[in-house]
Amino acid sequence: MPEPKKKSKAHALVGYFDTPADLFHACETLRDEGYRDFDAHTPFPVHGLEHAMGLKPSRLPWIVLACAAFGLGGATLMQWWMGGVDYPLNISGKPAFTLPSSIPIMFELTVLCSAFGTFFGMWGLNRLPRFYDPVMKHPSFGRATDDKFFIAVEAKDSKYDPEGTRALLEKLGAKELTEVEP
């Protein structure tokens, strides 16, 4: 994480826009100006916002793929060890370890581990569980779930500058710009 140019005690500069279009353009502008650590909070999903913010594709699929491979491999090993080596049972004359009878377990564990990978991987990437975010200190933040489109530029961003960023956002039409404490 690059050091901020100017040390600021604030956590982030938070403001809001009246329309999703204004927020969209603001995100595009911030992205083009080189900002990375900023976030948008909207009452409903705004399509294409991730492109406007310049977000990179999520790494989640790779986590899921790794978990799926682990589930598949683990299930195969488990079936082989338990059924074929450790405690072989004769069930209607079938071989102790064989693929057809193991496939349901292999399939289920692949799906289960993928689901866990997706769910907890998402937690990890979003740094959850977290019950509180300094951005919520903005006096009007409740309206992010109602009728306003919030933007929060974090102070740790290398481009962050209390006056410059504020001026830029004001120019873009942001209202009630407030620096929130950590």
Added chain:
Amino acid sequence: MSKELTHAARGPQDIAKLTPEQAKKVVTFGAVAAVVGLAVAGAAFAADKQRFAFSYLVGFMFVTTIGLGALMFVLIQHVVRAGWSVGPRRQMEWITGILPWTVALFVPVAMTAHTLYEEWMGPNGHTDKAIAKKLGYLNPSFFFTRAAVFFAAWALLSWWFSKTSAAQDDAKKPGEITLKMSAVSAPSIFVVGVTLTFAAFDWLMSLDPKWYSTIFGVYIFAGGFWSSLALLALVTLYLQGKGFFAKVSTVEHRHDIGKLLFGFTVFWAYIAFSQFFLIWYANIPEETIFFKHRWIDSWQTVSMTLLFGHFVIPFLWLLPRTIKRHKLGLGIAAAWCLVMHYVDMYWLVMPNLDHHGAHFTWIDLGGLLGPVGVATLAIALRASKGNLFPVGDPRLPEAIRLQNL
């Protein structure tokens, strides 16, 4: 008013209609395919009537299942009121154009029925106790009556949904037509599900009348839906490559078709494995005989080809997002899937003739090219008429806005 609105919504770049020259070229292409296909089929028929009967059944089922998959796709889009698929739905309506022709394509099957279904149509049917019990269902008159019902239902649904969708293009109240199609589609899914299942029982499963599998209809549906998506992907790629679509069918729609193709790769494998697994586990001779026939000599190679070619390879290939959005990546997958669907149909039919191992001959090619040629003409005739996408559909703006995360 509504026409102006949709025109504005879809923007100036989308081309809604082929020029008369282009339409003529499409029909000519289809006609040439049909003539060539039927010529090869005719030569194959003259060369070896018995083998041709089976080879032709493979080709017939190949195109019929694709047409039925396409019809099911159209119905499902209507019943779930899908927004993304408004553009691709028109191309699927073309593919359902195969269905009114299946009755004509069935003529060679009907003519060779006594060769194909000899086990129950022939004298053996009365002497073999196990088969004699089934003759109440498996008898020629009921068999052909059922076939007539299937063809009538499919032709009617294919015709009605394409006609109504085309009529919507310049309708004054397109919203009402959307609701009407949505209402009719729900019972239609039931009709197609039942007719498809019994057609699969009649034409494929009864080749070996002592063997039975209750999931067989679902298996045929899975393969048909899968390959109709593959054909849709190819048609879409072609039209996009020719620059017809700017907004109604883009990389986003391609991506969605790819996702469905991937999903049904898994669905087919799930169904195929379910069928195999229960038979393997129960280990009852009258059921295992199906897989035993398909494990003799080189049939073993074909069975493994299905496992890897119909599931493992397309599964891994279509897994990354990039491939599904990539023209060549999706194109390769789609072409591969169509080949694999043919292998699947071949694997179902041909072991009933080639008891001692698979050997592909040019007769089989004739049996495939005949129906494929006619199906190409059927699709071309639909494609040459009317608009390339439903210009009057109220959900068109929604389709245009489609974005994948």
